[in-house]
Amino acid sequence: xxxxxxxxxxxxxxxxxxxxxxxxxxxxxxxxxxxxxxxxxxxxxxxxxxxxxxxxxxxxxxxxxxxxxxxxxxxxxxxxxxxxxxxxxxxxxxxxxxxxxxxxxxxxxxxxxxxxxxxxxxxxxxxxxxxxxxxxxxxxxxxxxxxxxxxxxxxxxxxxxxxxxxxxxxxxxxxxxxxxxxxxxxxxxxxxxxxxxxxxxxxxxxxxxxxxxxxxxxxxxxxxxxxxxxxxxxxxxxxxxxxxxxxxxxxxxxxxxxxxxxxxxxxxxxxxxxxxxxxxxxxxxxxxxxxxxxxxxxxxxxxxxxxxxxxxxxxxxxxxxxxxxxxxxxxxxxxxxxxxxxxxxxxxxxxxxxxxxxxxxxxxxxxxxxxxxxxxxxxxxxxxxxxxxxxxxxxxxxxxxxxxxxxxxxxxxxxxxxxxxxx
Amino acid sequence: xxxxxxxxxxxxxxxxxxxxxxxxxxxxxxxxxxxxxxxxxxxxxxxxxxxxxxxxxxxxxxxxxxxxxxxxxxxxxxxxxxxxxxxxxxxxxxxxxxxxxxxxxxxxxxxxxxxxxxxxxxxxxxxxxxxxxxxxxxxxxxxxxxxxxxxxxxxxxxxxxxxxxxxxxxxxxxxxxxxxxxxxxxxxxxxxxxxxxxxxxxxxxxxxxxxxxxxxxxxxxxxxxxxxxxxxxxxxxxxxxxxxxxxxxxxxxxxxxxxxxxxxxxxxxxxxxxxxxxxxxxxxxxxxxxxxxxxxxxxxxxxxxxxxxxxxxxxxxxxxxxxxxxxxx
Numbered sequence: 001x002x003x004x005x006x007x008x009x010x011x012x013x014x015x016x017x018x019x020x021x022x023x024x025x026x027x028x029x030x031x032x033x034x035x036x037x038x039x040x041x042x043x044x045x046x047x048x049x050x051x052x053x054x055x056x057x058x059x060x061x062x063x064x065x066x067x068x069x070x071x072x073x074x075x076x077x078x079x080x081x082x083x084x085x086x087x088x089x090x091x092x093x094x095x096x097x098x099x100x101x102x103x104x105x106x107x108x109x110x111x112x113x114x115x116x117x118x119x120x121x122x123x124x125x126x127x128x129x130x131x132x133x134x135x136x137x138x139x140x141x142x143x144x145x146x147x148x149x150x151x152x153x154x155x156x157x158x159x160x161x162x163x164x165x166x167x168x169x170x171x172x173x174x175x176x177x178x179x180x181x182x183x184x185x186x187x188x189x190x191x192x193x194x195x196x197x198x199x200x201x202x203x204x205x206x207x208x209x210x211x212x213x214x215x216x217x218x219x220x221x222x223x224x225x226x227x228x229x230x231x232x233x234x235x236x237x238x239x240x241x242x243x244x245x246x247x248x249x250x251x252x253x254x255x256x257x258x259x260x261x262x263x264x265x266x267x268x269x270x271x272x273x274x275x276x277x278x279x280x281x282x283x284x285x286x287x288x289x290x291x292x293x294x295x296x297x298x299x300x301x302x303x304x305x306x307x308x309x310x311x312x313x314x315x316x317x318x319x320x321x322x323x324x325x326x327x328x329x330x331x332x333x334x335x336x337x338x339x340x341x342x343x344x345x346x347x348x349x350x351x352x353x354x355x356x357x358x359x360x361x362x363x364x365x366x367x368x369x370x371x372x373x374x375x376x377x378x379x380x381x382x383x384x385x386x387x388x389x390x391x392x393x394x395x396x397x398x399x400x401x402x403x404x405x406x407x408x409x410x411x412x413x414x415x416x417x418x419x420x421x422x423x
Numbered sequence: 424x425x426x427x428x429x430x431x432x433x434x435x436x437x438x439x440x441x442x443x444x445x446x447x448x449x450x451x452x453x454x455x456x457x458x459x460x461x462x463x464x465x466x467x468x469x470x471x472x473x474x475x476x477x478x479x480x481x482x483x484x485x486x487x488x489x490x491x492x493x494x495x496x497x498x499x500x501x502x503x504x505x506x507x508x509x510x511x512x513x514x515x516x517x518x519x520x521x522x523x524x525x526x527x528x529x530x531x532x533x534x535x536x537x538x539x540x541x542x543x544x545x546x547x548x549x550x551x552x553x554x555x556x557x558x559x560x561x562x563x564x565x566x567x568x569x570x571x572x573x574x575x576x577x578x579x580x581x582x583x584x585x586x587x588x589x590x591x592x593x594x595x596x597x598x599x600x601x602x603x604x605x606x607x608x609x610x611x612x613x614x615x616x617x618x619x620x621x622x623x624x625x626x627x628x629x630x631x632x633x634x635x636x637x638x639x640x641x642x643x644x645x646x647x648x649x650x651x652x653x654x655x656x657x658x659x660x661x662x663x664x665x666x667x668x669x670x671x672x673x674x675x676x677x678x679x680x681x682x683x684x685x686x687x688x689x690x691x692x693x694x695x696x697x698x699x700x701x702x703x704x705x706x707x708x709x710x711x712x713x714x715x716x717x718x719x720x721x722x723x724x725x726x727x728x729x730x731x732x733x734x735x736x737x738x739x740x741x742x743x744x745x746x747x748x749x750x751x752x
Contacts, residue, residue, distance in 0.1 A: 069711060076488030076715070091714070179585075234585050235603045240692025240699050241707050253586075387712055391520070391696075398607055398695040405514060412517070416503070417714045423487035423494050 024054040025308035027315060029300075030071065030084040032064040035267035037085070037135070037298075040331045041319075048318050056374045057315055073303060083305035083316065085134065087298045089119045090380035097302045098128035102313020109320065112338045119378045120301060131301035132320045133337035134328060136370065138362050139193045139262040139293035140284050141165070142269065144178075146277035147257050151175035155282065158240055162194060162221070162285040166230050167256040176257075180232035184226065185258035186245035188386020191393070192376055193216055193294040194260070197287030202372045202385075209376075209385055209414065214289060215408045219393055224405075232256055236394050242387035252276070262296070263362035266335050270355040281358035283365055292370035295377050297337055335363050379416050388413035480721035486714055493718070500722035521723060523696045524704035527611075531700060532679040537614050539675045540668070543623050547630035561631075565624035575621045576688030581606070583613055583689075607697030610690050614698050617685060622678065626671045632668030634660070669742050676738070676747075680731060701727050 007056045019288040029045075031038040038061040045057045060081065067086055074080040075095040086092055103109055106129070109117070148155055151172040153208040156164045169181035184190050194200065198221065199214025225231040232255065235245050247259035252273050266281070273279055300319060302312045318324065322340055329336040329346045333355055336342050342363075348356055376382050388410045396406040433517045445457040476490070484496035507516035550561050567575060582588045583603040590600035604610050637660065642751075645655050661668075683702040685691065692699035697709075701723070709720025 072715065073488065073709075073710065078489070207715070207734055233602070233605050235692045236582075239730070240690060240696055241703070242692065242712060243691050255586075275457075381714065383712075384714055387714075392694065395695040398693070398697065400607070400695040400697070401514060409519070420484060420718075421486050421714050 003305075022054070024056070025311050026056040026058060027082040027306070027308055027311050028058045028060060029315075030060050030062055030067065030081040032062055032067045032085055032298075034064075034264045035271075035332060037328075037332050037334075040328055041085075044319060044324055044328065048315060051318075052314070055311065055315070075303065077307060080303055080305040082308060082312050083131075083300055085298050086301055087296065088300070088383065089133075089299050090296075090378060091383050092301070093120055093122040093130070093380050095304050096122070096128075096130035097304045097306060097309055097312070098130060099302045099309065099313035099316055100127075100129040102310050103317040105130060105319075111144050112322075112340050113156045114339070116297070116299075116315055116337050120299060131299050131316060133297045133299045134319075134325075135264065135297045135332065135334040136337040136366070137262050137264045137296045137298075137335065138365055139190050139260065139296070140358035140362055140365055141258055141282050142251065142265070142358070143169075143257065143258045143280050143282050144251065144277055145280050147172050147176045147178060147254075149278075153370060155280075156285075158283045159291065160285055162197065162287055165258065170230055172257045172334075178257055179255045181230045181256070182258045182260075183232040183235045183247040183250060183256050184222070185247050185262075186236050186239065186243070186390060186394075188242070188383070188389040189294055189296060190260055190262070191218070191222070191389055192386065193284060193292055193373060194222075194287065196292045196370045196372045196376075197284065197290045198295075199289040199333065200372065201288065201307065202376045203379075209379060209381065209418070211407055211411045211414075216403070217412075218287075219389075219396065219407055219410075220403045222393060223403050225395045226242070233397070236390075237397050238301060240391075240394070242390040244390075248272070251279075262293075262360070263335060264363075266351070266355050266358045269358070270352050281361040283361060284368060290370040291368050292373050293365060293368075294373050295366065297367050333359060335359065335366070381421055384414045384421065385410070388417070445534060477721045477724060480717045481725050482718075483736065484718050486716065488510055488715075488717065496718060500718045501726070503719060504722055504726065518638060518719070520699065521697055521704055524699045524701045527697070527699060528680060528682070528701045529589060531611075531615065531618075531682065535618055535679050536672065536675050538615065539619050539623060539679075540672060542619060543626035543630055543671060543683075544668070546623065546627045547634055548656075550627065550631055551634045564627055567621045570621070570626040572621065572684040573688050575617065576685040579613070579617045579620075580689055604690055605694055607694050610697050614686050614690060618679075618682065621685060628665065629671055629674075630667055633664045637663045669738075673738055676734065677731075680727075680734075 023410050029041070031041055033039070038059060042059050045059055048057060049055050057064075064087075067084065068088065071080060071084055071086070072092060075092065100106055109129055109132070116133040116136070117129065119133070121128060143155065145155070148168075153168055153172050153175070156168050160168075161343065166182060172178065173181040176266075184194075192200075192202075195215050195218035198218040199212070200218060201212055201214060202209060204210040222231070226233055226236065232247075232250055234250065235247055239245055246265070247256065247261055248265055248268060250256050251259045251261075252269070254277065264283075269279055284291050298314055302309070302316060306312050320326075322338065325336055325338040326341045326344075326346060328334070329338075329341060330348060333348050333351045336346055348359060351359060376385070392401070392406040392409045392413070395401045395409075401409065442454070442457070446454050449456065475571060479490050480493070481500055482496060482498075483490065483493035485493050504518050504521050506518075507513075507522070509515045513519050513522045513526065513667050546564055549559060550564065554560065570578075580587070584590075585600065585605070586600070587603070589603060593600055602609060603613060641659055641663070642655065645659055650658070681702060682700050683706070686698050686700060687703055687706075690698045692703045705720045705723050705727070708716050708723065
């Protein structure tokens with residue numbers, strides 16, 4: 001009898017444990033980091049778990065490539081994490097789940113993330129909440145100030161054009177025997193900022209993505225700069241297809257005077273360049289149409305593959321609160337996408353003077369972003385334009401095709417990709 | 424040995440009731456299915472099923488991975504890949520990168536196969552002679568085969584990049600650095616060189632084994648007849664080595680068409696599309712680009728499969744013709 005009651009007690013205990021574990025399901029979060037974003041997230045998760053006994057959030061830190069290449073395949077196959085940190089926000093939007101029913105205050109989300117919530121929506125008129133932008137980023141140039149000083153050439157002013165910058169950087173490179181004046185990250189997103197500045201409208205009157213003379217001017221200028229040696233050929237010419245390559249490695253080795261990268265590299269610049277030379281972030285150079293970079297960022301998004309939407313909603317609601325957003329921005333040295341936090345300002349205690357200054361330049365630079373740049377970033381098939389740009393422009397750089405042919409092929413590739421994606 | 428045999432016997436005896444039951448149910452002539460069944464199942468899942476899936480993807484469109492969500496497209500994917508205004512001008516093709524990758528693969532295969540056969544044969548002939556440190560040299564030539572293709576590519580990238588070892592050497596000698604991997608002609612050249620360097624040892628080994636199997640008395644007879652070395656090579660060595668040469672030819676050809684890993688790490692298929700081969704095109708189209716065009720990738724892989732089958736038939740014909748010629752003599 002005693003034995004039987006023991007067995008019963010054990011069974012009841014196991015059943016209760018089972019019930020307890022189903023009360024708050026575990027959730028998996030896929031995270032990539034440029035600097036320390038996942039480490040900071042891990043700390044915030046600990047706090048969330050302490051405030052919500054029984055909740056368990058498993059953080060999987062993965063390389064950026066995994067998020068770009070493997071996550072879409074996982075999602076297409078109906079697998080995947082519950083939440084992911086993604087940079088290709090619109091393109092994955094059909095995989096997001098609406099967490100609006102699980103957030104405490106919908107108005108708080110609309111007030112503070114209103115300008116970027118549409119980036120995560122799949123259709124026009126959609127009012128769902130699918131996640132939030134954890135970091136606002138902006139593409140923009142960094143300059144090796146030490147080289148300018150050594151060459152005794154002044155830095156062009158805030159309204160200087162791309163031509164003026166190219167000219168100045170060329171002179172500096174020549175005076176200091178630096179291999180090349182400039183390089184842009186091998187990325188269609190990076191290319192889009194100057195293209196918009198050179199007059200690319202990106203969308204036609206019907207709202208469809210389209211190439212115009214402005215885009216063609218940008219392609220022509222960029223290819224010409226490669227041919228005359230202004231641009232370091234290694235970055236774009238050193239690879240095939242549409243693969244990504246950044247310029248920071250070459251910049252930190254002192255092989256470039258100026259690079260076009262983005263605000264997310266500030267931490268890396270501070271860490272990897274150290275005291276080797278002085279670097280500064282400068283406002284985006286101007287073209288005839290604008291002085292624009294490209295907005296962007298990474299977002300925490302709730303994924304359809306989750307079996308625990310309630311827990312996902314609760315966790316994202318926690319992460320989106322002002323205290324967490326401010327801490328995340330402050331510790332990762334990033335620009336917050338939260339209106340309230342941005343208004344109050346963020347302290348960056350771990351940022352050195354150069355990083356502080358760079359953050360200031362990028363934050364104020366968001367005001368000069370052209371509407372076409374915002375529209376392109378929010379367009380869910382923006383990769384259909386960006387990826388062929390990289391492939392075809394590289395072909396033009398290495399002499400396989402002409403600039404005209406490159407532009408024609410970008411248009412054809414883009415049309416094909418959009419057609420397939422819309423099927 | 425006896426312990427091992429006993430253990431093996433014991434292990435199989437455990438299954439005796441199963442085999443007896445199988446024999447009773449299936450009959451002694453069909454009991455074999457019971458043995459091959461597990462393997463057939465595995466092959467079906469991992470070989471036949473992907474082939475069927477590939478066919479499904481090739482004839483459907485869209486960007487969804489789940490076959491049920493993919494609209495039927497008929498021959499559209501093939502039309503997209505194969506459509507050209509002028510087949511002598513790659514640029515006029517709708518999917519010119521596909522054609523460039525085919526052209527690059529064919530060019531690479533022809534050059535690399537010929538060079539690989541030549542260098543493997545020469546190396547095997549040299550290593551078959553009584554040279555000083557023969558064991559050491561055999562090891563040296565075989566060593567790259569042991570390395571992972573990614574390691575091979577990284578080593579060569581380190582040598583060939585703008586600030587690499589080769590350019591450092593050129594600069595030290597007062598010469599201008601070269602665009603080894605940034606110039607499309609040089610990049611192609613180095614892809615061929617690296618591929619030969621990495622795999623030659625394996626084929627040399629096969630040919631060396633063939634050379635050592637040739638009876639010594641044939642050479643002794645030739646020596647007594649005062650045959651010149653070139654005649655010995657042409658009349659004795661090469662004909663007797665032909666079966667090994669055909670094996671090497673087939674293996675090198677297959678490897679050349681499949682080339683991906685080393686090239687992808689070394690050049691990324693670039694500059695431009697100078698070293699983009701067909702397997703990389705399939706990978707890029709289906710998996711690397713953000714808008715995954717699975718249908719196009721599957722159609723391209725089917726075209727590749729058809730090409731490989733044609734190539735295999737030609738090789739079979741050639742080897743049969745070779746055999747027939749030998750018998751005639």
